[in-house]
Amino acid sequence: VAEEVDSKKLQVEVLYQLYDVHKDLGSTAIALSHLEKHRRVRDCLRLEVANKNAIGKELQYQTAKKERQIEELANQQRLAAAELQAQEALTRQNASQRNHLLGGLGGLLVISFLLFRNYRVKLKSKELINKKQRDLDEAKSNFFTNISHEFRTPLTLISSPVEDLK
Numbered sequence: 219v220a221e222e223v224d225s226k227k228l229q230v231e232v233l234y235q236l237y238d239v240h241k242d243l244g245s246t247a248i249a250l251s252h253l254e255k256h257r258r259v260r261d262c263l264r265l266e267v268a269n270k271n272a273i274g275k276e277l278q279y280q281t282a283k284k285e286r287q288i289e290e291l292a293n294q295q296r297l298a299a300a301e302l303q304a305q306e307a308l309t310r311q312n313a314s315q316r317n318h319l320l321g322g323l324g325g326l327l328v329i330s331f332l333l334f335r336n337y338r339v340k341l342k343s344k345e346l347i348n349k350k351q352r353d354l355d356e357a358k359s360n361f362f363t364n365i366s367h368e369f370r371t372p373l374t375l376i377s378s379p380v381e382d383l384k
Contacts, residue, residue, distance in 0.1 A: 226263040230256060 233256035240249035 229259045
């Protein structure tokens with residue numbers, strides 16, 4: 219009956235009871251045969267239980283291993299996202315620094331241009347003032363030359379007869 223039901227626990231119990239019954243009846247050979255079958259079935263049952271436990275432990279191990287891998291992948295993904303954000307922030311910072319540098323250089327260039335232009339205007343102004351000063355000096359010199367000539371000519375004309383009178 220136990221073999222038909224295919225229940226190893228039931229087979230173990232039935233075989234042990236058959237062993238007890240045949241032992242009590244004095245059928246030692248049959249009792250030993252049932253005891254041997256009992257031990258084989260019991261060992262097979264224990265082996266099945268051990269296999270089920272091993273399979274369960276293996277499944278637990280594989281599940282834990284997969285969970286660790288998933289967690290590791292999630293950590294790697296978070297790390298990659300953080301690195302990407304840091305890289306983007308660094309890129310923005312570099313762009314900002316570059317823009318500030320270019321703005322500063324542009325401002326410096328404009329200021330330099332204005333200072334140079336101011337210097338050229340002052341230089342031209344000084345040259346113009348110097349030219350006007352030379353023209354003025356030349357005009358004064360011509361004026362005094364002409365005035366002195368104008369005074370000398372009549373004086374010479376007057377002084378000559380006055381000297382003759384003396």
